[in-house]
Amino acid sequence: DVKVTQSSRYLVKRTGEKVFLECVQDMDHENMFWYRQDPGLGLRLIYFSYDVKMKEKGDIPEGYSVSREKKERFSLILESASTNQTSMYLCASTEPGQGDYGYTFGSGTRLTVV
């Protein structure tokens, strides 16, 4: 069964810490995405990548960076965590032209910054 795996379901970090959220997909997809989900706001795109070592900013990239050294892995980095980054983070992947399959999502990482 194809899947997108996020390494942590729950994470608690302190303000100012550097935080790494990891995402791995086994579908050989080219495109990978990081979203954050907040009640009443839906999903907002942070960063996406359409190839290894390629990245593009989404709608809310401030305070985040990403890394894609290998096709299957897309990491989200919070350079200096702040309380307003407490959220659910969702990783997704897709293959260009596969609109009828949409995205495949991971189960999410709920991050709390204290």
Place this chain on the structure above:
Amino acid sequence: GEDVEQSLFLSVREGDSSVINCTYTDSSSTYLYWYKQEPGAGLQLLTYIFSNMDMKQDQRLTVLLNKKDKHLSLRIADTQTGDSAIYFCAGSNDYKLSFGAGTTVTVRA
């Protein structure tokens, strides 16, 4: 990016039909999607519709697309307790998806 709007809450009695509505701004979206999120889980693709279609039916699910009004709806027939979840509509722009805020559907006995 695309703006997608949907109402936040819907309460429905078990066995009735649920209708979740969504409006979008970008008429160039190739596909429009409905995703379901159960508590503590990621998003699961429920169904999708290609932009040149008006309707798509898939078992208990019916998607209606009104391109003129940029309105998308999802009808769930014979709603069950397992249908309680958050439902997101989304539109595609290239390979990026823009999501609505999500409609929380509560099924009451």
